[in-house]
Amino acid sequence: MKIPKNLTRVNKVKISIEELIDFEDKIKKIYETGKILAPIHLSKGNEKELIDIFSYISPNDWVFSSWRSHYHALLHGISKKKLTEIILNGKSMGVITKKPKFYSSSIVGGSIPIALGTALAIKKNKQKEKVFCFIGDMTYETGIFHEAYKYSRNFKLPLHFVVEDNNLSTNTPTNKAWNKKSSIKKDIFYYKYKRQLPHHGTGNWVLF
Numbered sequence: 685m686k687i688p689k690n691l692t693r694v695n696k697v698k699i700s701i702e703e704l705i706d707f708e709d710k711i712k713k714i715y716e717t718g719k720i721l722a723p724i725h726l727s728k729g730n731e732k733e734l735i736d737i738f739s740y741i742s743p744n745d746w747v748f749s750s751w752r753s754h755y756h757a758l759l760h761g762i763s764k765k766k767l768t769e770i771i772l773n774g775k776s777m778g779v780i781t782k783k784p785k786f787y788s789s790s791i792v793g794g795s796i797p798i799a800l801g802t803a804l805a806i807k808k809n810k811q812k813e814k815v816f817c818f819i820g821d822m823t824y825e826t827g828i829f830h831e832a833y834k835y836s837r838n839f840k841l842p843l844h845f846v847v848e849d850n851n852l853s854t855n856t857p858t859n860k861a862w863n864k865k866s867s868i869k870k871d872i873f874y875y876k877y878k879r880q881l882p883h884h885g886t887g888n889w890v891l892f
């Protein structure tokens with residue numbers, strides 16, 4: 685795992701690996717009863733890395749996530765009860781709360797410009813919060829990431845990217861799609877993990 689230099693731990697993460705796995709297992713079971721009338725994207729296998737990364741994120745910071753947001757939401761302080769309600773309401777891919785400051789989007793790269801604008805506002809208003817934006821390895825290859833990264837570094841904005849590399853874009857190997865040699869920018873959180881579940885759903889119904 686890569687952690688940017690000059691960052692210190694600011695948070696004692698209270699949620700355990702077992703609690704995270706247990707949450708997703710419960711959602712998986714509910715989904716298979718047909719009660720959730722929208723896609724879900726479950727996490728598994730990256731608990732240890734995420735718990736470590738969230739020790740650098742203050743409960744007062746902003747967190748931006750993607751379609752696979754349950755672990756990020758729980759680790760940033762959204763309660764299991766509240767998150768279950770949101771998911772049962774069909775909003776697994778769009779978990780958004782004011783307290784804690786959490787935003788997620790189902791659009792590849794969709795949260796990046798919003799995270800950038802938030803970081804710009806924080807700097808202009810001389811506030812102390814930081815912005816953390818979680819992206820997958822394919823999202824990391826998009827043009828919007830590279831523009832936002834450049835802008836945030838040139839203007840010294842309080843924006844940190846976390847790249848979660850499962851080397852898959854739905855089911856396409858990202859390294860083959862881009863004929864990619866590994867090169868990750870220095871000031872970025874980065875970890876690799878092996879995806880243990882399908883891109884979406886639980887594997888027991890029709891998948892795309």
Ligand SMILES: Cc1ncc(C[n+]2csc(CCOP(=O)(O)OP(=O)(O)O)c2C)c(N)n1
Nearest residue numbers: 790791792819820821822823850852853854
């Ligand atoms: C603009 C847009 N194009 C395509 C999709 C379909 N899509 C959803 S996730 C995904 C792959 C993303 O891969 P990665 O960034 O590595 O994230 P992972 O799911 O592996 O965490 C794609 C192509 C989308 N949601 N939005």
Ligand SMILES: [Mg+2]
Nearest residue numbers: 820821850852
């Ligand atoms: Mg991926």
